[in-house]
Amino acid sequence: MKKRYLLGMGLMLLFGSNVQAQDEVIDKIIKEETENSQLKQIGHELMDGIGPRLVGTPQMKKAHDWAVAKYKGWGIEARNEQWGEWRGWERGITHIDMVAPWTRSLAGMQLAWSPSSPKGGAQGEVVMIPELADSAAFAKWLPSVKGKYVMISAPQVTGRPDYNWEEFATEESFSKMKEERTASGRAWNERLQKTGKGRRDLPTALEDAGALGIITSYWSQGFGANKIFSASTKKVPTVDLSLEDYGLLFRLVEGGEKPVINLNAQSKENGMVPTFNTIAEIKGTEKPDEYVVLSAHFDSWDGGTGATDNGTGTIMMMEVMRVLKEVYPNPKRTILVGHWGSEEQGLNGSRAFVEDHPEMMPKIQALFNQDNGTGRVANVSGQGFVDSYEYLGRWMSKVPREITKDIETSFPGNPGGGGSDYASFVAAGVPAFSLSSLSWSYYNYTWHTNLDTYDKIIFDDVQNNVIMAAIMVYMASEEEGMVSKEVRIPIGRNGEPTEWPAVRSPTRKGGVE
Structure with missing residues (x-):
């Protein structure tokens, strides 16, 4: 034990000259x-x-x-x-405006490598992927997207992060919300699965059928925060909307109000x-x-x-x-x-x-x-x-x-x-x-x-x-x-x-x- 201590002291002395x-x-x-x-x-x-x-x-x-x-x-x-x-690829402007049933500028942006809108933008009705029996029903529905914008992301049950619920909600209310969120997410995933298309194939199928553009919303579980990644479309723009504005459009579509937007998303391909x-x-x-x-x-x-x-x-x-x-x-x-x-x-x-x-x-x-x-x-x-x-x-x-x-x-x-x-x-x-x-x-x-x-x-x-x-x-x-x-x-x-x-x-x- 004493020997080991002395060895340690020796090492300290050995390195001592460098310490200063x-x-x-x-x-x-x-x-x-x-x-x-x-x-x-x-x-x-x-x-x-x-x-x-x-x-x-x-x-x-x-x-x-x-x-x-x-x-x-x-x-x-x-x-x-x-x-x-x-x-x-070079990002240009993104302007997204709801023009019916009332007027509101929407918060969103085109995804990376998104194709451009026509010059000046394009106006069209917003629709969502409906509940369909199977891929054959999806194929039958697909031509109806021509000239329209298609929403493909799940709606959010709440726009409040979990930490906000934990601070203010009752335990019963918080549990109820989480159950609703799980059920909603599962139901939307099942809806998408019945199209027979994968995550990257679905936007391609929609643009090939004549859709004006694809609308997504990838909420980041925080107030005002969305993940912004890349588009998989090759001909029409893909834009990501804020949770709040995506939810607004989704509820309007679901309620049969037939919202219309004008989307002007400009970008440039540089080889x-x-x-x-x-x-x-x-x-x-x-x-x-x-x-x-x-x-x-x-x-x-x-x-x-x-x-x-x-x-x-x-x-x-x-x-x-x-x-x-x-x-x-x-x-x-x-x-x-x-x-x-x-x-x-x-x-x-x-x-x-x-x-x-x-x-x-x-x-x-x-x-x-x-x-x-x-x-x-x-x-x-x-x-x-x-x-x-x-x-x-x-x-x-x-x-x-x-x-x-x-x-x-x-x-x-x-x-x-x-x-x-x-x-x-x-x-x-x-x-x-x-x-x-x-x-x-x-x-x-x-x-x-x-x-x-x-x-x-x-x-x-x-x-x-x-x-x-x-x-x-x-x-x-x-x-x-x-x-x-x-x-x-x-x-x-x-x-x-x-x-x-x-x-x-x-x-x-x-x-x-």
Whole structure:
């Protein structure tokens, strides 16, 4: 026992010579980010100035070029690396007006890659998928949609989120609502199943029959929040309406009032366009061919401006690079940041980087990824790397306690097979870690929604994350040798070993069938 204690003291003395130098840089990191943070300005330029970053859009390319220029302005070498091409598409205006039985402008927007309305828009009656006996009855009904807009989403029983019911409703009323909601959803799904068409086939069948457009509503279980994804129509527009306005139209149709809307949804097809990752580097002085990597996907869906998915991860990593260039300009290892394209369609940019740079993978000391909202880091998993507790623990111990005190950790943990870009690297055997954030109602209110905008960013939390990541990158860069990459094969639910996630190739030509 005494021997082990002395050995521990010896290790403390051995590392003691480095502690003062390390603390000096750490103090500078904290001071620079606390007193001179550029997060708000970077966030404003990206989210407000450029906007959403849907792969294949002009804004995506503009964002890549902006990031390269921003890095070069800080004295950091940066470049755009093309990894594929995508269907080019440009969003125009969306105006949706109910003109009968009374007049109201409706809240909604066309889905990504939606075809355009005729110039000036088109007016037509709104109908819904009726209750039909089977697919033969659907085929018989189908010609009646010509010249009409068709609603294909389930109506919502309530426009109030569950937490609002829990606060104010009686227990009996809340239970009754949930039962009604379950029954309503089941009945609508059965109605759709009887058409004989799948989720993506149904809109195609409707547009082929002459429908003017498709109306959906994908409520995100929060006040005013809808998920905005992509259209599957090829000839007519698909628009998503707010819960409130979709419910209004639905009830009018159901009541036989025959509502009429005028829809003007404009968009532009731009052919196939190149897709990129933005890469920036601060070159290492002693081990330039070894890397510590910062990781965040650059693209977004375009219902809002992609502020928390993944604008916050993006500006965090940019700010970490700016701070490190300022206070740690000559790192031992090369510090590289990857702003990946087309994460939202399947981790394509990061998978392409792994595939295109196989020689780099064994030389990556560690990778830190952030991609789930604006909150301070709340969870860190070892991703199945056996010794991750030892080195991550040491690095995190240098982060101010007020930042790390509430972080939950799991070591060695299990490897992530998807979800965000760190998984692309984990599959290649890279110690890649997700800095997972506190929720801030992410899944209800900002994840892929129309409300994912600058005003939802909690800059104090992002600032803490910058300090944490910058210190950990610094520590990883200064580490004497390469960390252990030994992995633990995950155990399945049956108690038997499974397999390490496989490296997967990206979609390099996307948005086309």
